[in-house]
Amino acid sequence: MNVFSTIKELIVEAINAEVSVGGLPSGLKTGAVTAELPRDASHGDISTNAAMVLAKPAQMKPRYVAEKIVGRLLVADGIVSAEIAGPGFINIRLEPSRWQGVVREVLKAGVTFGDSNLGQDSLVNVEYVSANPTGPLHVGHARGAVFGDALAALLSKAGYAVTKEYYINDAGAQVDSLARALHFRYLEALGEKTPEDFAAAAEAGEVEYAGEYLKGVAKALADRDGDKWLGADTEGRLAPIRAFAIDAMMDMIRDDLAMLGIVQEVFTSERSLVDAGRVDVAIDDLEKEGLVYTGVLEPPKGKKPDDWEARPQLLFKASEFGDDIDRPFKKSDGSWTYFASDVAYHRDKFDRGFSEMIDVWGADHGGYVKRMQAGVKALSAGKGTLHVKLCQLVRLFDNGEPVRMSKRTGKFVTLRDLIDAVGKDVVRFIMLTRKNDAQLDFDFAKVTEKSRDNPVFYVQYAHARIHSVFRHATEVLAGKDLSDSSLAQADLSLCSDPDELAVMRSIASWPRTIETAALAHEPHRIAFYLYDLAAQLHGLWNRGNDDAEMRFLLADEPERSLARLALIRSVAVVIASGLDVFGVEPVKEMR
RNA sequence: GGACCCGUAGCUCAACUGGAUAGAGCACUCGCCUUCUAAGCGAGAUGUUGCAGGUUCAAGUCCUGCCGGGUCCA
Numbered sequence: 231m232n233v234f235s236t237i238k239e240l241i242v243e244a245i246n247a248e249v250s251v252g253g254l255p256s257g258l259k260t261g262a263v264t265a266e267l268p269r270d271a272s273h274g275d276i277s278t279n280a281a282m283v284l285a286k287p288a289q290m291k292p293r294y295v296a297e298k299i300v301g302r303l304l305v306a307d308g309i310v311s312a313e314i315a316g317p318g319f320i321n322i323r324l325e326p327s328r329w330q331g332v333v334r335e336v337l338k339a340g341v342t343f344g345d346s347n348l349g350q351d352s353l354v355n356v357e358y359v360s361a362n363p364t365g366p367l368h369v370g371h372a373r374g375a376v377f378g379d380a381l382a383a384l385l386s387k388a389g390y391a392v393t394k395e396y397y398i399n400d401a402g403a404q405v406d407s408l409a410r411a412l413h414f415r416y417l418e419a420l421g422e423k424t425p426e427d428f429a430a431a432a433e434a435g436e437v438e439y440a441g442e443y444l445k446g447v448a449k450a451l452a453d454r455d456g457d458k459w460l461g462a463d464t465e466g467r468l469a470p471i472r473a474f475a476i477d478a479m480m481d482m483i484r485d486d487l488a489m490l491g492i493v494q495e496v497f498t499s500e501r502s503l504v505d506a507g508r509v510d511v512a513i514d515d516l517e518k519e520g521l522v523y524t525g526v527l528e529p530p531k532g533k534k535p536d537d538w539e540a541r542p543q544l545l546f547k548a549s550e551f552g553d554d555i556d557r558p559f560k561k562s563d564g565s566w567t568y569f570a571s572d573v574a575y576h577r578d579k580f581d582r583g584f585s586e587m588i589d590v591w592g593a594d595h596g597g598y599v600k601r602m603q604a605g606v607k608a609l610s611a612g613k614g615t616l617h618v619k620l621c622q623l624v625r626l627f628d629n630g631e632p633v634r635m636s637k638r639t640g641k642f643v644t645l646r647d648l649i650d651a652v653g654k655d656v657v658r659f660i661m662l663t664r665k666n667d668a669q670l671d672f673d674f675a676k677v678t679e680k681s682r683d684n685p686v687f688y689v690q691y692a693h694a695r696i697h698s699v700f701r702h703a704t705e706v707l708a709g710k711d712l713s714d715s716s717l718a719q720a721d722l723s724l725c726s727d728p729d730e731l732a733v734m735r736s737i738a739s740w741p742r743t744i745e746t747a748a749l750a751h752e753p754h755r756i757a758f759y760l761y762d763l764a765a766q767l768h769g770l771w772n773r774g775n776d777d778a779e780m781r782f783l784l785a786d787e788p789e790r791s792l793a794r795l796a797l798i799r800s801v802a803v804v805i806a807s808g809l810d811v812f813g814v815e816p817v818k819e820m821r
Numbered sequence: 822g823g824a825c826c827c828g829u830a831g832c833u834c835a836a837c838u839g840g841a842u843a844g845a846g847c848a849c850u851c852g853c854c855u856u857c858u859a860a861g862c863g864a865g866a867u868g869u870u871g872c873a874g875g876u877u878c879a880a881g882u883c884c885u886g887c888c889g890g891g892u893c894c895a
Contacts, residue, residue: 266837269844279840282878292878316841317878527895543895554824558895567895596825597893620826622891664834667826669891671833680860683833683847691860702857739837746837758835762845765862772862775853783857820860 232741233328237276238265240309241320244302245280253298255288265322267739274313274321275329275735281318292318329734330722336737336800337718341807344740348748349390353583356382358590359487359494360397363479364408365441367486367645370592373670374621375645376661376813378590379492380753381619383811388748393584394494397575400476401501402568408479409472411439413459415448416471420457447478486645490654491813503574509566512574512609513544513559521547521608522559546573551604569598573605580606580614588617588751593667596620619751622669624661629675652678655814659686662812663757680820685761689805690817692764695771696802697818699782700795706783707791714803717796724793727780729773733766733797740804744811753811760808767801 241263248254260280268277281296288295296314303312303322310323336343358378361371379394386392399405414437417423432440451459451474459467480497487493503509516522525545544560546569559570579587587606591598599618606616626633626643633643648657651674660677663685664670680687703712710716725731740759747755774781782794806816 264837264840266840268841269836270841273841277841279879282840285878319841541895561895593826593892595893599825620892622826668834669827681847682861685846687860688846691858695858695861699857706857742837750838752838755835755837758845759837765845768861769863771857772853772859775856775859775862778856781857820858 233324233332233738234265234267234276234742237322237324238263238278240303240306241265241278241280241299244299244306245284247302248298254284254290254295258284258287260284266742267735268319268321271732273315273319274311275324276322277315278320278322279318281314281320285318296320326726326731327723329731329738330725332734332738333722333725333796333800334718336803337714337796340714340803341810343803344744344807345387345389346741346745346748347389348745349385349388351389351391352586353393354385354390354586354588355393355395355579355582355584356385356588356590357395357397357579358382359483359492360399361483362399362402362404363476363483364404364439365479366443366482369624369626369643369645369648369672372490372645372648372657373624373661374590374592375487375490375492376658377619377621377666377753378588379490380658380662380756380812381588381590381751383813384744384748384753384756387811388744390748393496395496395498395579396494398476398480398497398499398501399568400499401504401571405472405476406468407438408475409468411437412444412448412451412475413467413471415444416451416459419445419448419452420460422460443482444475447475450478489646489649490658498575498578500571500575503578504566504571508578509571509574512577513566513570515577516546516573516608519608521550523547525556527555527558546605546608548601548604548608551607553600553604557601557604569601569605572602573609576602576606576614576616577609580610585610585614586617587614588619590619590621590666593620593622617751619666621666624670624672627671627673627675629673633674656686658812659689659757659809659814662753665752665754685757686814688768689760689764689809691820692767693802693805693809693816694818694820695767696798699798703783703791703795706785707788707795710788710792712795714799717792717799720792720796721789722793722796724790725797729766729770730794730797733763733770733801736763736766737800737804740807756808756811760805763801763804763808767798770798 242260245254245258245260245263249256249258262283263278263280265276265278268274280299281292284295285292293314296318300312300314300320303309303320308325308328310325312320312322315321356378359367359371359375361367367375382392382394414423414428414431418425418428428437428440431437451471459471513522523545524542526540526542527545541562543558543562545556546559548557549555557569558567561567576587589602599620602618603616606614656677660672661670677684677686682688700712703710725734743755743759747753770780771782782791782798784791802816809816
């Protein structure tokens with residue numbers, strides 16, 4: 231139970247008490263009542279909108295309602311003052327001991343401080359990356375990968391039972407094309423073709439996936455099968471070579487993800503769903519609901535209907551579920567559309583018990599969102615929810631200069647390049663410093679800079695500073711027990727400076743930050759929270775430069791020193807806990 | 822033509838999902854190292870939240886219509 235929910239309960243109790251004596255009308259809903267840190271610290275410790283929310287349903291003036299509530303709050307335990315301000319806010323001040331108690335809580339709970347039961351163990355499926363198995367991951371994938379992973383960790387900290395999943399698009403034309411490219415490289419490995427032949431074919435558009443990475447795979451294939459596929463006809467060799475290629479690509483992708491510290495639990499193959507007839511079943515069931523019909527779509531407006539032909543096809547009534555038009559389930563050749571197999575896939579997730587699904591996609595799939603959400607509504611009879619988080623693109627810079635990428639030559643910046651250049655932790659943190667639907671600039675020079683401008687460095691520095699103090703503390707306070715459990719016994723009433731109390735308030739709002747970030751699906755809020763907390767720590771540290779009394783370690787005041795150590799140790803714990811959600815290692819020393 | 826996302830200080834971005842006087846960093850000016858890492862800290866200045874309406878006690882946030890940028894459209 232964190233301070234804010236405790237106070238909110240006090241407020242609700244106060245309201246109910248007034249209701250019971252007839253001071254307020256009965257039947258008031260307190261769901262919209264909040265208890266939060268006011269933006270301006272001079273407004274007190276905690277402020278509530280209770281009076282303004284209740285004024286209308288109670289048919290009373292906000293300030294009148296506020297007076298009723300304030301009268302009750304003033305006699306409540308731990309509340310120093312409660313004042314009415316502005317249009318009807320109630321500003322509450324708490325006993326310092328309330329905040330000081332938070333430090334003890336953190337020291338006892340460790341990095342589990344901030345854990346919440348908000349999700350009540352309900353199942354959530356987070357699907358992310360899901361890159362086509364046709365090559366190594368590149369920068370664009372990195373953002374979705376890190377975002378999805380952090381969101382999963384965040385939800386899990388907020389009490390949801392999270393499954394991290396990857397959908398393998400191994401049934402489309404791309405993997406056939408991959409198989410052709412691998413076959414070419416295989417011929418090259420056997421000496422039947424030259425690299426020049428390959429380059430020429432790639433230039434002519436006859437073969438895709440010109441990156442070097444298939445060479446090793448081709449060699450492995452040749453080692454395993456020898457010249458088995460040399461004379462085989464196209465039909466005969468396609469499936470086995472494709473399977474070999476997909477396995478190799480998925481191994482590579484898993485390695486790439488592992489470098490980022492990402493391990494997903496479930497990998498679902500599109501082909502396996504198709505082969506098992508799951509698409510037929512899913513569409514059949516929709517058909518039974520009367521949601522599938524054969525019809526003719528209007529041509530897209532404003533586009534030249536050059537190759538447009540009005541043709542009857544199998545359609546899904548997406549427009550009944552919020553989409554703009556109905557969507558085709560079958561292509562002209564009679565095979566399922568991607569949408570059809572995606573419906574089957576989401577049906578599969580729903581059948582596995584996930585009524586809440588989160589898909590992390592690149593922004594270029596934005597046009598697909600409504601259709602998929604319509605599909606999920608239909609296949610789950612309205613019981614399933616699909617949230618789609620679109621990640622905008624990442625622009626790479628080096629010292630302000632854009633880094634050019636070319637997919638055509640196969641020389642795009644890979645995830646590996648990125649990690650090799652700046653390290654896993656920097657990649658992860660920086661990718662989370664922006665809202666997912668905002669474009670992100672990644673500057674190689676800036677993200678490794680050692681300055682306040684670089685949030686990774688700044689937060690890590692705060693953590694390292696705290697450990698530095700503890701290294702010195704073993705000398706200054708020789709013989710004292712500096713363990714967390716011992717520090718939890720420190721006399722925290724000795725930490726009563728306004729700046730120290732402000733740090734405690736920030737720490738106290740960590741559980742709330744987790745909950746609001748989880749509800750909003752916005753891990754970036756944690757990055758900003760950590761940055762602010764780091765700033766407070768650096769500020770407190772520097773108070774010691776101006777005023778020796780404010781230094782954390784005072785040789786002649788061991789009790790006060792222990793209290794301050796307890797405080798900054800709790801800051802370190804919260805920073806570590808935040809970085810843990812991000813999958814970033816907190817450092818104990820800057821090098 | 823339509824759909825989705827974005828538009829906040831000179832620049833890069835926040836704003837606790839509707840709360841009080843819209844905040845940080847960079848850049849600019851000034852101050853702080855005999856000290857636990859100055860790789861840092863403090864102070865000053867910066868706004869018609871793209872434009873116009875609407876909803877209400879309260880709008881950067883929600884609704885409508887425009888303008889500009891991006892993405893997508895069998």
